Amino acid sequence: MSQAIESILHETRLFPPSPEFAARANVSGMAAYQTLVDRAQADHAGFWLDMAHEHLTWHKPPTRALDESNAPFYKWFEDGEINVSHNCLDRHLDTQPDKLALIFEADDGKVTTITYRALYHRVCAFANALKAQGVKEGDRVLIYMPMSIEAVIAMQACARIAAIHSVVFGGFSAKSIQERVADAEANTIITADGQFRGGREIPLKKAVDEALAMGGCESVERVIVYRRTGSTVQWHEGRDLWWHDAIAGQPEECPPTFVSGEHPLFILYTSGSTGKPKGVQHSTGGYLLGAVTSMRWVFDLHPNDIFWCTADVGWVTGHSYVAYGPLALGATELIFEGIPTYPDAGRFWKMIQDHRVTIFYTAPTAIRSLIKAGTDLPRQYDLSSLRLLGTVGEPINPEAWMWYHTVVGQERCPIVDTWWQTETGCHMIAPLPGATPTKPGSCTLPLPGIAAAIVDETGHDVARGNGGFLVIKKPWPSMLRTLWRDPERYQATYFPNDFGGKTYLAGDGAQRDEDGYFWIMGRIDDVMNVAGHRLGSTEIESSLVANPLVAEAAVVSRPDDVTGEAVCAFVVLKAARPTDHAEAKRIADELRNWVTQQIGPIAKPKDFRFGDNLPKTRSGKIMRRLLRSIAKGEAITQDVTTLENPAILEQLTASAY
Numbered sequence: 147m148s149q150a151i152e153s154i155l156h157e158t159r160l161f162p163p164s165p166e167f168a169a170r171a172n173v174s175g176m177a178a179y180q181t182l183v184d185r186a187q188a189d190h191a192g193f194w195l196d197m198a199h200e201h202l203t204w205h206k207p208p209t210r211a212l213d214e215s216n217a218p219f220y221k222w223f224e225d226g227e228i229n230v231s232h233n234c235l236d237r238h239l240d241t242q243p244d245k246l247a248l249i250f251e252a253d254d255g256k257v258t259t260i261t262y263r264a265l266y267h268r269v270c271a272f273a274n275a276l277k278a279q280g281v282k283e284g285d286r287v288l289i290y291m292p293m294s295i296e297a298v299i300a301m302q303a304c305a306r307i308a309a310i311h312s313v314v315f316g317g318f319s320a321k322s323i324q325e326r327v328a329d330a331e332a333n334t335i336i337t338a339d340g341q342f343r344g345g346r347e348i349p350l351k352k353a354v355d356e357a358l359a360m361g362g363c364e365s366v367e368r369v370i371v372y373r374r375t376g377s378t379v380q381w382h383e384g385r386d387l388w389w390h391d392a393i394a395g396q397p398e399e400c401p402p403t404f405v406s407g408e409h410p411l412f413i414l415y416t417s418g419s420t421g422k423p424k425g426v427q428h429s430t431g432g433y434l435l436g437a438v439t440s441m442r443w444v445f446d447l448h449p450n451d452i453f454w455c456t457a458d459v460g461w462v463t464g465h466s467y468v469a470y471g472p473l474a475l476g477a478t479e480l481i482f483e484g485i486p487t488y489p490d491a492g493r494f495w496k497m498i499q500d501h502r503v504t505i506f507y508t509a510p511t512a513i514r515s516l517i518k519a520g521t522d523l524p525r526q527y528d529l530s531s532l533r534l535l536g537t538v539g540e541p542i543n544p545e546a547w548m549w550y551h552t553v554v555g556q557e558r559c560p561i562v563d564t565w566w567q568t569e570t571g572c573h574m575i576a577p578l579p580g581a582t583p584t585k586p587g588s589c590t591l592p593l594p595g596i597a598a599a600i601v602d603e604t605g606h607d608v609a610r611g612n613g614g615f616l617v618i619k620k621p622w623p624s625m626l627r628t629l630w631r632d633p634e635r636y637q638a639t640y641f642p643n644d645f646g647g648k649t650y651l652a653g654d655g656a657q658r659d660e661d662g663y664f665w666i667m668g669r670i671d672d673v674m675n676v677a678g679h680r681l682g683s684t685e686i687e688s689s690l691v692a693n694p695l696v697a698e699a700a701v702v703s704r705p706d707d708v709t710g711e712a713v714c715a716f717v718v719l720k721a722a723r724p725t726d727h728a729e730a731k732r733i734a735d736e737l738r739n740w741v742t743q744q745i746g747p748i749a750k751p752k753d754f755r756f757g758d759n760l761p762k763t764r765s766g767k768i769m770r771r772l773l774r775s776i777a778k779g780e781a782i783t784q785d786v787t788t789l790e791n792p793a794i795l796e797q798l799t800a801s802a803y
């Protein structure tokens with residue numbers, strides 16, 4: 147990138163925490179935040195070593211935090227010995243055995259709960275079952291499960307015996323399973339017969355069978371199947387085993403396998419913009435520390451909270467803030483099998499009401515789709531239990547933020563907009579809700595001990611107000627350790643030589659405002675160059691979403707004879723998609739004027755295309771690469787099998803206004 151990215155949208159609203167919230171917060175007031183930041187700045191490794199001693203239960207405490215001798219292959223707490231499952235379960239047995247650990251609500255509304263003691267015993271029994279089957283420390287276990295208590299048990303059991311799990315999202319195809327099994331050389335798969343989502347039954351075991359039939363999966367010795375739906379499955383004698391048979395007669399005590407702080411806890415595959423998925427490898431001690439400190443700092447977790455993170459365990463969010471973080475802190479958490487719109491778009495709000503949820507964490511894409519489904523719907527439910535709201539996954543447009551704040555949070559709940567990545571393991575830039583005044587659309591300030599900065603292409607800091615590359619200048623405990631068996635790609639992707647080889651490149655564009663607040667401007671690959679101006683996608687999208695007609699928007703660029711590149715906007719309206727040509731043109735003109743007024747003519751989209759929805763990945767991210775092909779008028783050659791809603795491509799390609 148030869149120039150900085152220009153920031154064009156200005157947000158001036160500021161929301162300090164209420165005195166009541168601040169008074170009882172884990173980190174209360176900006177001075178307390180600053181004290182932590184200063185401590186970390188004065189002694190980075192020492193700060194994290196103190197945190198590790200304070201917040202984790204070690205079998206043998208580490209004597210040293212960080213080993214930088216082989217950068218960027220950093221090591222944290224290597225001489226410490228620890229077990230993640232021991233931290234999540236055993237350490238609560240004396241203090242709160244009868245507290246609820248998990249509240250599970252099934253797709254059909256049926257609720258199942260489990261206490262810490264019961265969860266401990268079920269994890270132990272399943273860990274013993276894995277051992278009895280021959281699963282050993284360091285073996286890779288692929289987990290392809292619906293959201294369920296059993297999915298958490300499967301992950302915890304792997305952690306208990308120091309097997310390395312790799313969870314594959316239940317919405318992914320047989321081909322995705324095959325690729326991940328082959329890359330990780332997993333010897334065990336844990337799956338279910340099927341799952342229920344939105345009233346429909348979706349087979350899971352069938353996809354595993356298909357994957358294993360594709361070849362390249364010879365490493366797999368056993369498939370353990372949890373019975374969820376009760377539907378018929380094909381059975382491979384000698385390879386397949388029912389979960390309930392595997393645990394039959396297994397003792398409900400299983401001593402944890404203590405490992406070095408550096409032992410790999412899991413691999414989680416994340417799709418890169420090109421090439422095969424990257425096997426992001428996380429550690430044990432450092433990873434858990436990040437999950438725990440962020441639960442305390444950002445989610446301000448207190449003993450009586452009911453915590454609900456809506457993410458599936460197939461994503462990193464479902465690792466750090468479902469399977470591990472909340473349990474390590476002894477929280478009660480809600481987990482949900484279904485979808486936000488079934489049986490209707492009030493489901494989330496009803497669940498918050500029924501379970502008296504206090505902390506609610508979801509994605510901007512869910513928020514925008516629920517706004518579209520019924521702006522006033524949340525008002526029909528009692529949301530008075532809520533005290534804190536969070537978002538993750540994409541920039542939240544200020545307009546959606548304000549709706550979340552007023553309609554869901556009833557102007558009472560701080561919003562934590564958490565910037566992080568699969569690779570970072572836990573929150574990196576986010577408000578501390580009892581300290582940081584928030585601004586709609588900004589993820590605010592780095593957590594203590596996180597050296598986030600914005601630099602130009604030579605690695606030098608850019609001036610405040612200028613956009614550039616978001617980087618992390620010092621290693622942090624919960625960072626990825628490498629890409630599974632691909633250290634070269636790890637180094638080239640995240641620690642490129644252009645930036646000195648020791649600075650972590652996040653791949654996002656961002657800017658800092660005069661208060662030092664971070665504003666994510668979108669992925670660097672999505673930056674557009676319009677008449678010599680480098681524009682990020684986020685700000686133009688936020689401007690469009692701020693228009694009363696618009697529910698969702700995505701912008702990309704296409705080549706243009708005059709301006710080099712031109713901005714193309716893909717828009718979902720709150721009302722029905724215009725099918726009449728003149729009407730569509732009128733709305734397009736109105737939106738062009740709007741962007742011109744809000745931002746300036748430089749950002750004005752040249753083309754508008756309307757759809758009932760936008761093409762998204764299964765994790766809810768807009769597929770901008772696909773939109774770029776449409777904008778250019780190219781035939782779509784990309785793999786669209788992971789698309790949530792393939793049918794809408796036709797609408798978007800039809801005509802531009």
Ligand code: WT7
Binds near residue numbers: 542
């Ligand atoms: C990318 C990471 C982290 C768990 C879920 C996604 C985008 C994430 C934010 C945010 C703006 C965000 C970034 C990042 N992103 N959170 N609060 N504001 N952008 O994990 O699939 O690894 O994606 O999601 O572009 O790089 P992921």
